[in-house]
Amino acid sequence: MGSFTMDEAFVQAPEHRPKATVVKASGVPVIDLSPLLAGDGVDALAAEVGAACREWGFLVVVGHGVPAETVARASEAQRAFFALPAERKAAVRRVEASPLGYYEAEHTKNVRDWKEVFDFAPHELPPDAVADGELVLVNRWPDEPPGFREAMEEYGRAMEQLAFKLLELIARSLNLRPDRFHGFFKDQTTFVRLNHYPPCPNPDLALGVGRHKDSGALTILYQDDVGGLDVLRRSDSDWVRVNPVPNSFVVNLGDITQVWSNDRYESPEHRASVNSEKERFSVGYFFNPATDTMVEPLEELVSEESPARYNAYNVGDFYNTRKHSNFKKLDVENLQIAHFRKSLV
Ligand SMILES: O=C(O)CCC(=O)C(=O)O
Ligand SMILES: [Fe+2]
Numbered sequence: 305m306g307s308f309t310m311d312e313a314f315v316q317a318p319e320h321r322p323k324a325t326v327v328k329a330s331g332v333p334v335i336d337l338s339p340l341l342a343g344d345g346v347d348a349l350a351a352e353v354g355a356a357c358r359e360w361g362f363l364v365v366v367g368h369g370v371p372a373e374t375v376a377r378a379s380e381a382q383r384a385f386f387a388l389p390a391e392r393k394a395a396v397r398r399v400e401a402s403p404l405g406y407y408e409a410e411h412t413k414n415v416r417d418w419k420e421v422f423d424f425a426p427h428e429l430p431p432d433a434v435a436d437g438e439l440v441l442v443n444r445w446p447d448e449p450p451g452f453r454e455a456m457e458e459y460g461r462a463m464e465q466l467a468f469k470l471l472e473l474i475a476r477s478l479n480l481r482p483d484r485f486h487g488f489f490k491d492q493t494t495f496v497r498l499n500h501y502p503p504c505p506n507p508d509l510a511l512g513v514g515r516h517k518d519s520g521a522l523t524i525l526y527q528d529d530v531g532g533l534d535v536l537r538r539s540d541s542d543w544v545r546v547n548p549v550p551n552s553f554v555v556n557l558g559d560i561t562q563v564w565s566n567d568r569y570e571s572p573e574h575r576a577s578v579n580s581e582k583e584r585f586s587v588g589y590f591f592n593p594a595t596d597t598m599v600e601p602l603e604e605l606v607s608e609e610s611p612a613r614y615n616a617y618n619v620g621d622f623y624n625t626r627k628h629s630n631f632k633k634l635d636v637e638n639l640q641i642a643h644f645r646k647s648l649v
Pocket of ligand 2: 516517518523574
């Protein structure tokens, strides 16, 4: 991305620009998952997770059981890939018909992000099984660096195990059967995004990722020690930094969990800030259900006193509408779950 100049396309509207000082002591709870692995104290752990989901929609997990070597191998491969010359990365550049691979021109709410990414799906959908116009999840693996694909596949498998454990804790925290969500992920549309945020000459004007909510069920983020992830704190609508914690992952809820929980939990707004000195790397694992899933509030969480707040929507249709608007860069906000909210009187 060395050819970048601070083009107007990157400039955020004044109200969305990062302030010079971000609140550092974020208060996002750090939760040790080892009781779950030991099979002891799971109820207390679920209560902790529930409190974090209600207050922040964000938590930082340690004691998660993901081997440090798996993370180290993926990080090394990620750095080596982004260090390649632009034309070699462009060999696996995303195309409209198949949106996985390398991309350096991502936009969030029509403002360009100061980053380059590489996306892959741990579970590919075979191209011939996908009808015209549907979500295509076909990987474009680069030939270099050596071992890239293997490192990423290993990382994807480790994240899936962690994602199911987190879902179990979230289900328990809502007084649901521990495996209540598992069935939605049989033909999952999960994808992994490697992010590289180069140093930016104007970190006061641009963002690595503009403010947004994740549209899937759950996101597990690995971030290096540079820092830049900000969450909008509910209590005062201030942006606060989610400080890097060694050997941890940052977990945030997505829109689908908000709908499933019938608004007991909310999908938090967040963004990635950049800085002028250091490049930053992160890896997002976006745990998403099958395309044929109809997303709606779970029946156990709907009652006369707490009626369903959303109309059902189809995951595949949702992504296709979004993808279309991202490519066309329509001058309107793209599809949001708020569009499925029922008007309750
Ligand atoms: O890199 C980060 O800190 C956040 C990235 C993010 O929010 C996203 O890719 O959805
Ligand atoms: Fe995000």
